[in-house]
Amino acid sequence: MTMQDKRVALVTGANQGIGLQIAKDLSAHGFTVLVGSRNFDKGLVAAQSIGAGAHAVQLDVTDQASIAAAAARIRREFGRLDVLVNNAAISNTSKRPGMTIAEYSKSTRPSNVSLDEVRAVWETNVFGVLAVTQALLPLLREAPTARIVNVSSGVGSLTRNADPTFPYRSIFGPTYSASKTALNAMTLALAIELEGTGIKVNAVSPGFTKTNLNGYEGTESVEEGAREAVRVALLGPESPTGTFTGANGPIPW
Numbered sequence: 635m636t637m638q639d640k641r642v643a644l645v646t647g648a649n650q651g652i653g654l655q656i657a658k659d660l661s662a663h664g665f666t667v668l669v670g671s672r673n674f675d676k677g678l679v680a681a682q683s684i685g686a687g688a689h690a691v692q693l694d695v696t697d698q699a700s701i702a703a704a705a706a707r708i709r710r711e712f713g714r715l716d717v718l719v720n721n722a723a724i725s726n727t728s729k730r731p732g733m734t735i736a737e738y739s740k741s742t743r744p745s746n747v748s749l750d751e752v753r754a755v756w757e758t759n760v761f762g763v764l765a766v767t768q769a770l771l772p773l774l775r776e777a778p779t780a781r782i783v784n785v786s787s788g789v790g791s792l793t794r795n796a797d798p799t800f801p802y803r804s805i806f807g808p809t810y811s812a813s814k815t816a817l818n819a820m821t822l823a824l825a826i827e828l829e830g831t832g833i834k835v836n837a838v839s840p841g842f843t844k845t846n847l848n849g850y851e852g853t854e855s856v857e858e859g860a861r862e863a864v865r866v867a868l869l870g871p872e873s874p875t876g877t878f879t880g881a882n883g884p885i886p887w
C-alpha cells in the first residue's frame with residue numbers, strides 16, 4: 635500500500651458532463667482525482683484531459699463486482715480517500731429519440747409508468763449511491779476529515795413539489811424526480827449515522843445544466859453546474875453536515 639500526501643477524491647460518472655467538470659475543479663484544487671467511469675476507455679480519455687493528477691477507475695455503480703474492485707484498487711494504489719462525490723445518474727432508460735421531455739414525462743406518470751423503468755433509474759441513482767458509499771466508507775473513515783457529496787436535484791424537493799404554486803411540479807414523477815427525493819433521504823440518513831465521526835454528508839443541486847442527461851437542453855454551463863458540488867467538497871471540518879444546497883443557498887428537502 636502506498637500512502638499519498640495529497641488528498642484523494644473519487645467522482646462517479648466523471649467521464650462526461652458535470653462529473654468531469656467536478657473532477658477537473660478538484661484536480662485544480664490540488665486533489666489526486668479518481669475519474670470513475672463505467673466505460674474504462676472513456677475514463678482514460680477524461681483523465682488524460684484533466685492531467686497528471688487524474689486517474690481513471692472503472693466503476694459501474696450498479697455492478698457490485700465493479701464497485702468492490704474499484705474500492706480494493708483505491709486502497710491498494712492510493713491508500714486513502716478524502717472525498718467521495720456520488721455524481722453518476724441516469725434520467726431514464728426508455729425515452730425514445732425525438733421524444734420530448736414533456737412526452738416522456740406523460741408516459742411515466744405514477745398511473746402508467748413501467749415498474750422496470752422506475753427500478754432501472756432508482757438502481758443507478760439511489761441504490762448505486764448506497765452501494766458505492768458502503769464500499770468506500772472504510773477508507774473514508776481513515777481520512778482525517780472526509781466528505782461525501784451527493785449530486786441530487788432541486789426537482790426532488792418534496793417541499794417545493796407539495797406547493798401548488800411551484801411552476802415545475804407537473805414534471806414531478808416516480809422515476810428521476812422521486813429517485814432524487816430518495817437520494818436526499820439516503821443523504822440525511824447517512825449524515826445522521828455519521829454525525830459523531832467528522833465525516834460530512836451533504837446533497838447539492840447543480841441547477842439546469844447543459845449535459846447529455848437532458849439532451850443538452852439545460853441552460854447552465856458545466857462550470858456553473860459543478861460549482862456547488864466543488865464548494866461543498868472543499869468545506870473544512872467545522873462546516874455543517876446533512877445539508878441540501880444549490881447555487882442560491884439552501885434548498886428545502
Ligand code: NAP
Pocket residue numbers: 646647648649650651652653671672673693694695696720721722723724758762785786787788839840841842843844845846847848852
Ligand atoms: P451526464 O452528462 O449524462 O453524466 C452522467 C454520468 O453518469 C455519465 O458519466 C454516465 O456515464 C454516468 N453513469 C450513468 N450510469 C452509470 C453507472 N451505472 N455507473 C457509473 N456511471 C454511470 O449528466 P450530468 O447532467 O452531468 O449529471 C451529473 C449529475 O448531476 C447527476 O447526478 C444528475 O442527476 C445531476 N443533475 C443534473 C442536472 C442537469 O440539468 N444536467 C440537474 C440536476 C441534477 P456514461 O457516459 O457511460 O453514460
